[in-house]
Amino acid sequence: MTGKEIREKFLKFFEERGHRILPSASLIPANDPSLLWTAAGMVPFKPFFTGTAIPEFRRVTTCQKCLRTPDIESVGRTARHHTFFEMLGNFSFGDYFKEKAIPWAWEFVTEVLRLPPDKLWVTIYLDDDEAFDIWHREVGVPAERIVRMGKDTNFWEIGVGPCGPCSEIHVDLGEERGCGSPDCRVGCDCDRFLEIWNLVFIQFYRDEEGNYSPLASKGIDTGMGLERVASVLQGVPSNFDTDLFREIMDFTSSIAGVRYGADKKTDMALKVIADHCRAVTFAVADGALPSNEGRGYVIRRLLRRAVRFGRLLGLHEPFFYRVSDAVIRQMGDVYPELVTYREHVLKVIRSEEERFGETLAQGTEILNALISEARAAGSTVISGEDAFRLYDTYGFPLELTKEMAAEEGLTVDEEGFKRALEEQRERARSARVEMEYLSERDAFYKSLRDELGESIFVGYESLEARARVRAVLKEGRRVGAAAAGEEVEFVLDVTPCYAEAGGQVADHAVVRARHDLEVEVRDVFRPVEGLIVHRGQVRSGILRENDEVRVEVDARRRRDTARNHSATHLLHKALKEVLGPHVNQAGSLVAPDRLRFDFTHYTALSPEELRRVEDLVNEKILENLPVETYLTTIDEARKMGAIALFGEKYGERVRVVKMGNFSLELCGGTHVRSTAEIGLFKLVGEGSVGAGLRRVEAVTGAGALGYLRAREEQLDQVASLLKASPDEVVARVEALVRENRELEKECETLRARIARFEVQSLLEQVKDLNGAKFLAAKTSAPDMDSLRAMVDLLRERLGSAVIVLASPVGGRVNLVAAVTKDLLPRGLHAGKLIKEVAAVVGGGGGGRPDMAQAGGKDPSRLQEALERAYAVAASQLKG
Known part of the structure; x- marks a missing residue:
């Protein structure tokens, strides 16, 4: 079966069993800041499993596009790792449970996909006897083919909230795919036993203390990886050999002039490009854009990794956007958003690809500087930290750094690189926000809604309403009443107040009752679906539960x-x-x-x-x-x-x-x-x-x-300053601008003359420094550009020298240092020199060995700083 046929058969199978087919949700999770990406089929239905939202359909089936990034470096190296993949799933929200989910799974796998039952194995959670009985007694799976597994593999939970045991279906791909160990069985890390479907039985609630209690409304959440199933049915050794990938890889092969299967390095490059291009194409079509943080950083990292592998295939011109077009051609009939946003996707990808070309050039320049520094210091090794910085900041692959360093007779500290990489991964792991299935706050509001019923919003029709106070809340608990001056939250059975949503801010309102009650409403929000909560301050009287009140929205607002x-x-x-x-x-x-x-x-x-x-x-x-x-x-x-x-x-x-x-x-x-x-x-x-x-x-x-x-008043003020009418303002300003330009040119000419005179006097202050010319002096340069220009003039006149110039400007100090290239092999370094000099005047800075600049905050110590420059330069030469 083709991937498309498998997808269609799965959805049709469950539609025939009362499931509503829903389109794939976006890769960008809706209203869930705890997640960067939709990484599983259940993510769009998370609110239904937690109870914070009410499902419209109790049975649903989807083919969900998913994106996961923890194992980016493994993509292309293994048969199964992907960043983008499709997850087939069927879901029950308080409808059927194991008694239907298990037999349906077996029926689909054996009768629709026609996988041989004697090649199938089933895993269940250790003490899930209910699942065992259904698999063995009702479905007929031999007891010896049902394997009980531990909590680490067969129990699904993420923090506080609904959770439950899992049951997986595995396919035995044959001894030739195994590790050869006599202990090789289901659960082994080798490729012999392939998990294709995971059934999650959501039947417990885990509280903050780790206690499990049965759920009144149980759920089913299943996930079958389309790429894995296709590899089994098509009899190929890896997911990349299925029709889901080969068309994309063949296209890349054709434009690179290489052949898939001829070389391991070439194959890996083709796999990485195909996988990452699917991920980037779908993510951009769903609204993600390359950037330096969050989702954008993931997109940028995937694209750059793929482009680097493209260069290994000889693709030095932009090519990734063309591969993206191949992805759209292959998958656009199933995911129409790819076709709808095709031009946008290709334009974003090409622009980012061209930008990365510039970044690679910048990384090459930095690497050349590192090589020069290492040589100047007498070292033959590029540090692991520097190599990692090139990799992490500029997307510069370690292999390229090693290759370029080797051409110059240097090596790279690979162990140091690995340590820096692992440290970054550890930081990422510790900083990663885990998906909280149900927060304590959400649980409180959900239970409140379940008790009180849903709020009725009448604000489309009216800005006033009579209502009953159903609950008065303070600091996450019901308090029954609140007195004048107290900040409070409260729930009404009916409200005309719009709760903040869709970018629109909440209404403001006043709530009144006969007994002198007046509450100012400053915020309205929906913490869970169906519940509207008002937040504000009691101005007078006492707000009590069961009060009859009148609500008036601020009509002008x-x-x-x-x-x-x-x-x-x-x-x-x-x-x-x-x-x-x-x-x-x-x-x-x-x-x-x-x-x-x-x-x-x-x-x-x-x-x-x-x-x-x-x-x-x-x-x-x-x-x-x-x-x-x-x-x-x-x-x-x-x-x-x-x-x-x-x-x-x-x-x-x-x-x-x-x-x-x-x-x-x-x-x-x-x-x-x-x-x-x-x-x-x-x-x-x-x-x-x-x-x-x-x-x-x-x-x-x-x-x-x-x-x-306000703009009119500004125009009148400008006209008054120019002593003109508003109609004459443009002409008068144009005249002033022309006059100002002429004066600036005149000033520049005068500054250049003064600089030449000053340079002449500075040449008289040149000293000898162990056989090298040395100049450290104060100047009248008005800004950093003028100071650098003066240094350039002095370098031309001196030919070979160490120069440090300083100028006090507006309570600060500008500093520039230069070392002519012939003196660099003697140990002189402008960046290190200026750093120590700037410290004297309370500043900092740095730069290249031949040119550097800095700033300081204490002009009173300027002479001391210039004297320090001579001592630092002398110590560099001596060293």
Whole structure:
């Protein structure tokens, strides 16, 4: 079977057994800051297993795209390690349990995949007799083929929360794939017994003390690796030999002019490129962008590792984006987002690949400097720390560092490199945030919701409501009542208050009751699905549970926020129209006073593009488009072309916001009734927030009016200073700029003349330093550039010398040191020299052996510092 056939058969099998087929979730987990990536099929359903969200379907099946990165260095070296892979799974949220999950798994493996039962082995948790009985008595697996395993392999748990035993299905690939040991059996580290499917039985809850209690609502979470199953069914020795990889590897082979299977090093390079390209392509299509931290760093690291292996194949020009196109051609029919965002993906990858080419050049320059330093110091070894810094910071492979060092007769401290690498891994391990299945805070709010029932939000229809206080909370516990002056949280059965979500800030409100109660609401949030919590201060009276109250939302704040939210939808569409369909929302803030919108784009917007975006939004405002909101199914919304945002979680029923025939988005926020209510839209800022990520800020309505008035006042102030009318300001400023440029040129000419005179007088201060010319002097250079220029003039005049110049500027000291190249073999080093000199004036700095600069904070010790320069240079020569 092809990979595609396996995928389709799995989903159809479980659909026929009452499961809803859901599309793969994004690789970027929705609303879960504890995770960088979706690393397992259950991740999108984590809230359903914890109980913080309520599932729409009790039975679900998916083919989930996954990304894991702990074993990047193993990819290409082994048959099974991947960064990107597809996980087939079936899930039950409080519906069926082991009695159905186990027989279905066996039926699919033996009857649909037609794997021979005598080649299959089953593992269960040590004391899971229930699973044993189902496997043996109902399914018919011989008892000797059911292996009981320990907690380290067959019990699934991550901290506090739901957990349970596992049962795995293994395939015996034959003695020839084994290690040859007489003890070789299921669980051996060799390749003979391959685990293809893991069934997790979520039946316990683990508390903070490590106690396990049975869950009232049990769950099933299974995972079958598509690549592994394909390797078994296609009878190939590794996942990379399946049709899921070969097409990509064959494409890379063709452009590199190499053949897969001819050489181990070539094969490894082809495997790494194929695996990493799948990961990078899918991640970028899901909204990730290369950067120096978080997800972006993972993308950058994978791309750079793949490009380095490409160079081993002779691919020195950008090629990775072409391999990405091959990935899209192969997998785009299954994952349509690859086709939708193809241009965006290829552009991001090519740009990053070209940037890495520049980084490699920079790394080469640094390595050459390290080689020079080692030679100057009489060493034949590049330190492990320096080699690791090149690897970690510049993506410079150890093999390349060793090769270039060997050409110069040097070696690399590989043990030191390994120590530095392990130290970094240890730091990463200790800093890694483990996925908490259910935090103590979430557990508290979940139990509260289960007890009180779900909150009813009526804020779309009304800004006022009568409600009953269901709970009064303080510091994570129910207190029953709160008096005047106390900060408090409380839950109402009905509320018109919008809880912060989707970038829109929460409403402010006032809660009142007859007995002089008044509570100022400053925040509203949803800690778990279905529960709305209000936070604020009791101004007067006592807030008690079961009180009948009246809630009044701050209407002006809500209207201003709604204007900005509706303008955000118009802005999103306008950016797509002006810049292209690759533009996608990557974050937003919708507040009453402004809006902020982050989106995918590669370059800064030109003034003309900004004008076109602003004009288009205002055009749609003036058209007075009706703003309609309605509920429909997610499938129907997609058919209509509604935009769904990266990282958002949507149920089967979704809320659509439609603005005429211009904008159509899924959104749970509050909006105006027609675009004309927005009033005026004005862009007030544009900038970068990361590689391939831009941000614009804007104001609407009263905020736009205030912004324009402030600009008008500024113009009037400038006109007053120029003693001109506002209409004459531009002409007057242009004249001033021209005059200023002429004066600056005149100043530069005068400075150059003064510098030449000063250089002449400085030459008279040159001393002898063990046969070398030495000059340390104070100058009048006004800035660091002028000081460096003076050093260059002196080097030209002296030919061979050590020069240290200093100039006091505005309460600080600028310092520059230079050593001509003929003196470097004698042990002189400008960087080390300037570091010690700067210390005298309370500063620091450094640089290359031939040129360095520094700064200091104490001009009063300048003469002492210059005298120190002679002593340091003398000691370097002596050494």
